[in-house]
Amino acid sequence: MDFATFLQISDTALRFATPLLLACLAGLFSERAGIFDIGLEGKMLMAAMSAGAVAAVTGSVWLGLIAAIFGSLLFAAVHGIASITFRGNQLIAGVALNFVASGITVLIAESMFGQGGRTPPLEGAARFANIDLPFAETLGAVPILGPFYAEVISGHTILVYVALALVPISWWVLYRTRFGLRLRAVGENPASVDTAGVSVVRLRFSAVIIAGVLCGLAGAYMSTGLQAGFGREMTAGRGYIALAALIFAKWRPWQALWATLLFGFLQALALRPDVVESMTRVAIPVPFLDALPYILTVIVLAGFVGKAIPPRAGGEPYVKER
Amino acid sequence: MPSADLGGRQATAAPASPYAIELKGISKAFGSVQANKDINIAIPRGTIHGIIGENGAGKSTLMSILYGFYRADSGQILVNGAPVTIPDSQSAIRAGIGMVFQHFKLVQNFTVLENVILGAEDGPMLNSSLAKARKILGDLSREYELDVDPDALIEDLSVGHQQRVEILKALYRQAEILILDEPTGVLTPDEADHLFRILRGLRDQGKTIVLITHKLREIMETTDNVSVMRRGTMVATVKTAETSPESLAELMVGRKVLLEVVKNPAKVGDIILSVKDLAVNDEHGVTRLKGVSFDIRAGEILGIAGVAGNGQSELLEALGGIAAASGVVVLNGAELPLTGPRANGKARRDAGIAHVPEDRQSLGLIMDFTAWENVGFGYHDDPRYQKNAWLMDNDALRADTAAKMATYDVRPPIPALPAKSFSGGNQQKIVVAREMDRNPDLLLIGQPTRGVDIGAIEFIHKQIIALRDSGKAVLLVSVELDEIMSLSDRVLVMFDGQIMGERLPAQTNERELGMMMAGMGAK
Numbered sequence: 135m136d137f138a139t140f141l142q143i144s145d146t147a148l149r150f151a152t153p154l155l156l157a158c159l160a161g162l163f164s165e166r167a168g169i170f171d172i173g174l175e176g177k178m179l180m181a182a183m184s185a186g187a188v189a190a191v192t193g194s195v196w197l198g199l200i201a202a203i204f205g206s207l208l209f210a211a212v213h214g215i216a217s218i219t220f221r222g223n224q225l226i227a228g229v230a231l232n233f234v235a236s237g238i239t240v241l242i243a244e245s246m247f248g249q250g251g252r253t254p255p256l257e258g259a260a261r262f263a264n265i266d267l268p269f270a271e272t273l274g275a276v277p278i279l280g281p282f283y284a285e286v287i288s289g290h291t292i293l294v295y296v297a298l299a300l301v302p303i304s305w306w307v308l309y310r311t312r313f314g315l316r317l318r319a320v321g322e323n324p325a326s327v328d329t330a331g332v333s334v335v336r337l338r339f340s341a342v343i344i345a346g347v348l349c350g351l352a353g354a355y356m357s358t359g360l361q362a363g364f365g366r367e368m369t370a371g372r373g374y375i376a377l378a379a380l381i382f383a384k385w386r387p388w389q390a391l392w393a394t395l396l397f398g399f400l401q402a403l404a405l406r407p408d409v410v411e412s413m414t415r416v417a418i419p420v421p422f423l424d425a426l427p428y429i430l431t432v433i434v435l436a437g438f439v440g441k442a443i444p445p446r447a448g449g450e451p452y453v454k455e456r
Numbered sequence: 457m458p459s460a461d462l463g464g465r466q467a468t469a470a471p472a473s474p475y476a477i478e479l480k481g482i483s484k485a486f487g488s489v490q491a492n493k494d495i496n497i498a499i500p501r502g503t504i505h506g507i508i509g510e511n512g513a514g515k516s517t518l519m520s521i522l523y524g525f526y527r528a529d530s531g532q533i534l535v536n537g538a539p540v541t542i543p544d545s546q547s548a549i550r551a552g553i554g555m556v557f558q559h560f561k562l563v564q565n566f567t568v569l570e571n572v573i574l575g576a577e578d579g580p581m582l583n584s585s586l587a588k589a590r591k592i593l594g595d596l597s598r599e600y601e602l603d604v605d606p607d608a609l610i611e612d613l614s615v616g617h618q619q620r621v622e623i624l625k626a627l628y629r630q631a632e633i634l635i636l637d638e639p640t641g642v643l644t645p646d647e648a649d650h651l652f653r654i655l656r657g658l659r660d661q662g663k664t665i666v667l668i669t670h671k672l673r674e675i676m677e678t679t680d681n682v683s684v685m686r687r688g689t690m691v692a693t694v695k696t697a698e699t700s701p702e703s704l705a706e707l708m709v710g711r712k713v714l715l716e717v718v719k720n721p722a723k724v725g726d727i728i729l730s731v732k733d734l735a736v737n738d739e740h741g742v743t744r745l746k747g748v749s750f751d752i753r754a755g756e757i758l759g760i761a762g763v764a765g766n767g768q769s770e771l772l773e774a775l776g777g778i779a780a781a782s783g784v785v786v787l788n789g790a791e792l793p794l795t796g797p798r799a800n801g802k803a804r805r806d807a808g809i810a811h812v813p814e815d816r817q818s819l820g821l822i823m824d825f826t827a828w829e830n831v832g833f834g835y836h837d838d839p840r841y842q843k844n845a846w847l848m849d850n851d852a853l854r855a856d857t858a859a860k861m862a863t864y865d866v867r868p869p870i871p872a873l874p875a876k877s878f879s880g881g882n883q884q885k886i887v888v889a890r891e892m893d894r895n896p897d898l899l900l901i902g903q904p905t906r907g908v909d910i911g912a913i914e915f916i917h918k919q920i921i922a923l924r925d926s927g928k929a930v931l932l933v934s935v936e937l938d939e940i941m942s943l944s945d946r947v948l949v950m951f952d953g954q955i956m957g958e959r960l961p962a963q964t965n966e967r968e969l970g971m972m973m974a975g976m977g978a979k
Binding site: 310311312313314315316318319322323325326327328329330331332446454 | 523525544545546547548549555557561562563564565566570571573574575576577579580581582583585625
């Protein structure tokens, strides 16, 4: 693999990693507060459809983004009410939402546009434009780092940079603020928060809402940044891959970045079977390369990455006891 | 003196009343159960006030009302003479009430400092709160012997230190009234003494301590006044100096209770069980039981003393066939398999070992199943319960359960009632009935009276002694030193998975055993 190819693949990897990273951070906030969120997939799908549809109708990607966040929040609210207010099973509520999303997105898109469950192709202001970072041209002349900056870092949509900025922001919120302390505590031992006079319900709802907003960004990026419109099942299991990355990252923000970049890199490789073949000298079937991120997901979920201890109160509704 | 730093609660709450807390006519019902009935109590400021009562007497409900977990159906709460309403924990904290729960409310992977400020932070950023807490914690530690490393993780601390963190949490929130629920259940005698020193120090600074316990000795040694609850009512409040353990026990139960265990000298026979180098690893591969060796003879009770979590549970589980182990265990001359498919509870029962597990609710019973179903567990192939080769005779099992309930005084004696509907003591009697009634050669019994009320404790102790007098062997594991000292014929002390030494109850005392339980003292 020559340097130019490496840069190309890295560039694609970053694009592919972005929705994973946003969803992974969404899961991080939710699960750190003790709400297991298997519904990342459904929320992303709902957001992707909302963004695609509204951007297509209004021609404004920003209205599309708002619609995406709204659509995702709707699902987050249902998840919160089911699993926090009514103390239902978090996993079952999440799975149910995924099924609903899978059907309702196609239903809405079909009834609005009649194009077989897709939204019309987006162009111009209905999509997020790529941004060239300052000095990309001039710094490009610097060996190694220059091209890396110009080709890989620069030239993405705003959501990519938002996702990257959210990594240190999430770390800071979790470990340096009162809200973060309480959020982590409520995922470990909600009784400690409750007896300290802080509302468990309010904290957990905040976490679920943050997850909703982040999934909204992830979904909007799918249909208005990465691709030009919504298509049936376009998230293709990215919500589950994000969950695997979350476990890989052991529920920590910086590690989430590295984990999602790894998954993004594998997805990018699948687009370049020629590169893989030249490196391994064996023709690897493309479907196998496509499956690689999912295979890694299975390996991660099966626990082959060392000890990953989830938040102790994760998955359990909080019932006050004497 | 840190109270200057802590702001002027004492100054603002100019004592209009000599009482820190007054409860007037507090009642609380859960469905048809009247948990608290017209409770009246006045707790003078600057005293240690004990509240005792059997399980289910309503102590916890009363304290939950004080800490804002429940709202009373009727009645009035006065703090320092002023009426208050306590709809939630935040209000309780604001009223100056701090609570140390029996099960600590700490975040295990947070530091001491983080746990202390949780919910009492100064602002949205943590740094300034942490710095301020560090300073105040230092002052409090010095003044009240409450030393803990502020940067230690909770999971690395001993239970005694974790409890200090709970007390520090309450003091950091400027609590003037500190309620402690069964605080010594998990402590060594030394740690308990230290705790009581801390409590006396707090009292001498003018704070009011409410101590909820079922241990009469602690009440007698520590409190100024004591209130007794029975079946949801407050039956008496007396000066501790003017009462005795016997009369308190009588007030609790409503009849005369024998506090002393009466038993004849042991008539020991042959070795029933011989254990050599028994070791157990937990699921993480950590060695919990590090090679223990001992014998038990017919007609004796061998007591295992120790603070919870020092390998006693693993010892019981290994002998009971629940956990795989290494070493040599010989029962009645035959070696028992310690690993593999034949190392199971059923095989041990067939070999003559009965097991009353430490945690009856998770290992001894299925709480949603009826009493008769629970009585059948482990003995489903008892010929008495068989209709034919294929079917069980449930009527026979039900009848046998009714008979056992009569013999073992289980109340109410209704075999069709689910296990969870019985009180802790009666649940324990169901397990004891199932295990002892088979006339085993060896009885393994763990924490036989944990969460069991005084009347039932007396009964269970008598059963254990009767089994021993009939020439059987008993291995008794308990964290209650009183129980170990009064029942055992010999005592082994365990610490960190090893046996620290053997003592005869008549030739030792709680102080010596306590030192050994803390890992000190020679073999």
